[in-house]
Amino acid sequence: MLWSCLRALLVVLALLPEARAAGLAMLLSDTKGPYAEFSTAFGEALDGSVWKIIASGTGDPVSEAGSPDLIVAVGSDAFRRSLARGGNTPIIATLIQRQAYDKILAEAGRNRPRSTAVFLEQPPARQAAFIRHLLPGQRRIGLVQRSASGFPINPQLQALGGAGFTVETEESQNDNDLLPALNALLPRVNALLAQPDPTIYKRDNIKAILVTTFRHRKPLIAFSPTLVNAGALAALYTTPAQIARQTADLVLVHGTALPAPRDPAQFAIAINPNVAQALDLSLPDEAALRRALLNDKDAR
Numbered sequence: 116m117l118w119s120c121l122r123a124l125l126v127v128l129a130l131l132p133e134a135r136a137a138g139l140a141m142l143l144s145d146t147k148g149p150y151a152e153f154s155t156a157f158g159e160a161l162d163g164s165v166w167k168i169i170a171s172g173t174g175d176p177v178s179e180a181g182s183p184d185l186i187v188a189v190g191s192d193a194f195r196r197s198l199a200r201g202g203n204t205p206i207i208a209t210l211i212q213r214q215a216y217d218k219i220l221a222e223a224g225r226n227r228p229r230s231t232a233v234f235l236e237q238p239p240a241r242q243a244a245f246i247r248h249l250l251p252g253q254r255r256i257g258l259v260q261r262s263a264s265g266f267p268i269n270p271q272l273q274a275l276g277g278a279g280f281t282v283e284t285e286e287s288q289n290d291n292d293l294l295p296a297l298n299a300l301l302p303r304v305n306a307l308l309a310q311p312d313p314t315i316y317k318r319d320n321i322k323a324i325l326v327t328t329f330r331h332r333k334p335l336i337a338f339s340p341t342l343v344n345a346g347a348l349a350a351l352y353t354t355p356a357q358i359a360r361q362t363a364d365l366v367l368v369h370g371t372a373l374p375a376p377r378d379p380a381q382f383a384i385a386i387n388p389n390v391a392q393a394l395d396l397s398l399p400d401e402a403a404l405r406r407a408l409l410n411d412k413d414a415r
Contacts, residue, residue, distance in 0.1 A: 137370065138169040140180040142197055144190025144210075146173055149355040153189050153210055156356035160363030166370075177204070185371055186228075187362065191215040198223040198230070205371050208232040209362045210355060212311060214266055216376065232376040233362050236311050236338065237351050239274030241382065244414035245351040246336060247278055248407040249398060250306060257304035257333075258284045259296055259315055266312040275308075278413065293320060294327055301331040309337045309347070321345060334394055340385040348394070349386045353379035382408070 141157065143150045158168055169183060170176035173193075177186055177200060186206045188194040194208040198219065206228050208216055216232045237245075246256065256275055260268045268284075275282050283303045285296040293315065301307065307328055309316050316324070316338075325346040328335045334348035343350045361380050384401045391398050399407070408414040 137166050137184045138180060139166060139185040139187055139366065140177045140183040141168055141171040141187045141189065142176055142193040143171065143173050144192040149210065150189055152355040153359045156359035157187070157363055160360045161366065164367055166366055175200075185366065187366070191219065194230075195219050195222075198227050201228075203228050205373050206230040207362060207365065207373065210235055210358055212236055213376070218265075229373055231365075231373040233358055233365065234376065234378050235353065235358065236379075237353070237382065238378040239270045240278070241378075241408070241414040242271065242308075242351060243274040243278035243280065244408060244411045245384075245404070246275075246280070246306070246308065248404055248411070249336070249349055250334070250396075253305035254280050255304045255306075256280050256282050257300045257307045258282060258310065259287050259293070259300065259307070260284055260310075261287050261289075261312065261314050263288065264312050264314040266310060266314070268310065271308070271310065287315060290320060294323060297324065297327045298331075301328060301333045304333065306334045306336055306348075309335055309342065311338045316342070329390075329393075332394055334390065334396065340383075343385040343387045346390060347387065348390050348396070349384065349398070351382055351384055353382050357381040357383070384408075 141154065143154060154171065161168065170180035177183060177197070183204060186197050186204050188197040188206055188208045189210050191211050194206070194211055194216065197206045208230060209232065211232055211234065213234045213236065216234070220227070220230070258268060258271065260266070272282055283300060285300040287293045287296040321342065325335060329346065335342070337343055337347035337350040339350055339352050358379060365374070384404050386398060386401055
């Protein structure tokens with residue numbers, strides 16, 4: 116009698132969604148750098164849960180997985196290939212910019228699997244709060260835009276304006292007029308805010324941008340620690356490991372019932388003290404800045 120009851124209980128537990136092992140396929144855009152960091156942190160965050168990574172790689176891990184419950188596409192290329200496969204397996208796009216996510220969705224048309232995303236770039240309100248705490252009293256911010264790139268600049272303009280900044284902009288149609296645009300903009304502002312627009316802030320342009328801002332003695336506020344190491348003053352960004360942990364939380368909480376796309380919940384700060392000293396800027400340290408942002412309701 117006792118054994119019969121126990122066996123019945125085990126059968127019921129096995130039928131519960133929480134008790135059923137679920138499998139996901141992780142499709143990577145690359146196996147090196149940030150993608151490797153994401154992969155390691157994501158696996159560690161799921162360890163011990165009902166969700167198992169049953170296939171992972173840059174090839175076709177979805178086919179290797181058989182019939183996964185979920186696909187996690189890491190990077191733009193991986194998301195594009197995940198959608199191109201067809202089928203109806205839901206997809207979480209991650210380590211991806213909002214602009215790229217929207218563009219790839221539009222290219223895929225209406226007949227596509229359900230998807231959501233954990234975006235890479237910072238929410239505009241958090242970026243504005245970061246500048247306010249980094250450079251108190253410096254209220255004139257410069258932005259260079261390239262309309263042909265389609266990079267959405269309006270959300271940043273609105274956030275900066277709402278935070279009390281005056282925003283000056285210059286249009287750069289191509290790489291040839293980028294430096295003239297900067298030379299016209301920088302005398303009018305306290306700092307230049309770099310946007311993750313790959314048509315402007317790309318490897319071929321970075322050195323010239325940094326030299327020009329330094330010549331005008333204006334700091335560049337960047338979006339990655341790589342730019343800070345190259346000579347930008349500071350950056351607010353989210354690490355691949357932080358994105359991975361947030362993606363894992365999304366899987367654990369929502370499973371295949373995908374919520375709306377979301378901004379990164381966590382952030383990191385990088386400051387170049389040599390640049391601060393060269394520009395005669397007295398800045399709060401990274402720990403103080405982090406505390407200020409965590410306590411700032413506009414930065415959440």
